[in-house]
Amino acid sequence: MTTLEGLRRTPNALAPHYSRFGVADRLLLTGHSHQAWPDVALVGQTEAFDDAAAAVDGKWDRAFARAERVREGYRRLLDDPGGEIALGTNTHELVVRLLSALDLRARPRLVTTDGEFHTLRRQLARLGEEGVDVVRVAADPAESLAERLAAAVDGRTSAVLVSAVLFETSRIVPHLGDLADTCQAREAELLVDAYHALGPVPLLVKESGLGNAWLVGGGYKYLQLGEGNCFLRLPPHSETLRPVVTGWFAEFSALTGGEEPEHVAYGPGAIRFAGATYDPTSHYRAARVLDFFERQKLTPSFLQRVYQHQTGLLARYFDDLGAPDELITRDRDTPRSAFGGFLALRTPHATRIQEALASRGVHTDSRGQYLRFGPAPYLSDNQLENSIAVLDEVLRNLS
Ligand SMILES: Cc1ncc(COP(=O)(O)O)c(C=O)c1O
Numbered sequence: 001m002t003t004l005e006g007l008r009r010t011p012n013a014l015a016p017h018y019s020r021f022g023v024a025d026r027l028l029l030t031g032h033s034h035q036a037w038p039d040v041a042l043v044g045q046t047e048a049f050d051d052a053a054a055a056v057d058g059k060w061d062r063a064f065a066r067a068e069r070v071r072e073g074y075r076r077l078l079d080d081p082g083g084e085i086a087l088g089t090n091t092h093e094l095v096v097r098l099l100s101a102l103d104l105r106a107r108p109r110l111v112t113t114d115g116e117f118h119t120l121r122r123q124l125a126r127l128g129e130e131g132v133d134v135v136r137v138a139a140d141p142a143e144s145l146a147e148r149l150a151a152a153v154d155g156r157t158s159a160v161l162v163s164a165v166l167f168e169t170s171r172i173v174p175h176l177g178d179l180a181d182t183c184q185a186r187e188a189e190l191l192v193d194a195y196h197a198l199g200p201v202p203l204l205v206k207e208s209g210l211g212n213a214w215l216v217g218g219g220y221k222y223l224q225l226g227e228g229n230c231f232l233r234l235p236p237h238s239e240t241l242r243p244v245v246t247g248w249f250a251e252f253s254a255l256t257g258g259e260e261p262e263h264v265a266y267g268p269g270a271i272r273f274a275g276a277t278y279d280p281t282s283h284y285r286a287a288r289v290l291d292f293f294e295r296q297k298l299t300p301s302f303l304q305r306v307y308q309h310q311t312g313l314l315a316r317y318f319d320d321l322g323a324p325d326e327l328i329t330r331d332r333d334t335p336r337s338a339f340g341g342f343l344a345l346r347t348p349h350a351t352r353i354q355e356a357l358a359s360r361g362v363h364t365d366s367r368g369q370y371l372r373f374g375p376a377p378y379l380s381d382n383q384l385e386n387s388i389a390v391l392d393e394v395l396r397n398l399s
Pocket residue numbers: 089090091092093117119163167193195196218230
């Protein structure tokens with residue numbers, strides 16, 4: 001049974017399961033971007049090769065079983081039993097498929113925020129160049145964001161697209177359930193980018209009032225699934241949508257040779273949002289890692305405790321440095337419980353500091369004016385303390 005005390009210790013109780021990534025001997029504070037994979041991930045990758053070698057084209061039944069395991073993993077994480085889950089290599093392909101299903105001629109308005117990850121930012125900006133009316137609501141202050149987005153929804157709005165946790169600041173966006181109600185009342189779709197929630201912040205579909213919303217996310221960050229494991233959770237009314245961007249797997253159950261060239265048919269449920277031939281290795285790896293998380297009892301509520309502890313500790317060690325605010329600071333007005341799985345420090349020197357940290361063996365990253373420290377369950381308290389001690393060194397050299 002994994003306990004918080006076991007993770008705090010040196011050596012961290014989970015660390016031996018990550019021997020290939022050597023997590024006990026490195027300071028990998030990029031947990032918000034890409035966590036280490038447990039050793040069982042390699043077993044999954046080898047299985048994918050072995051199935052391909054043994055069954056050749058017959059491997060697909062085995063591959064689809066792994067894909068179903070991944071869907072089931074997301075259903076459990078979202079507490080969405082029986083939920084319809086489409087899988088994709090990245091969130092971009094899934095978002096594009098959803099956007100292609102909207103009636104942008106009749107309802108040309110898309111409402112989003114200025115704090116979205118580049119996948120949405122760039123794609124929506126490009127659609128804006130083509131004449132779609134893209135409304136960008138200020139992400140700050142996050143406390144009132146859902147309300148301000150709801151106010152921007154009108155009868156011409158096709159969809160609202162917003163993150164559950166903001167990727168630059170780690171701030172949780174509250175009241176998304178109320179926004180979902182407004183969207184439903186005005187017949188607009190709500191897409192929640194849950195990538196930074198899954199792992200550190202439980203996002204339970206019904207409890208959050210998101211039963212009628214679309215959720216997109218993936219496993220490359222906190223879930224340790226590696227690349228190629230993204231998902232789109234469909235609301236019940238998705239049955240009425242016909243994505244224009246559609247791969248042949250979307251009519252899999254209907255492929256019998258009797259297709260009508262003039263009329264595009266869709267399979268049931270999430271099949272309607274499927275793509276085409278993909279590399280199934282990622283699902284084999286993910287299936288193993290999801291099993292590992294369940295064996296270790298790394299449940300959403302336990303993980304939330306771990307991340308709250310770890311980011312709280314990083315914040316405290318950082319505050320103890322007494323660094324001048326104009327050099328580097330953090331949002332001290334908002335309680336830690338309003339943040340997700342990383343500590344965002346604001347500094348005009350984010351890139352320089354990140355590079356100096358990396359040259360001293362502390363791996364972090366930076367986004368604009370934010371330096372991001374992302375812990376992970378396999379790091380001990382000592383490792384967190386050591387990484388902030390290195391930050392202290394770097395700041396002294398800088399000033
Ligand atoms: C909020 C958020 N959404 C999505 C992504 C990933 O997008 P994609 O899967 O399209 O590369 C990231 C980061 O990688 C992110 O931070």
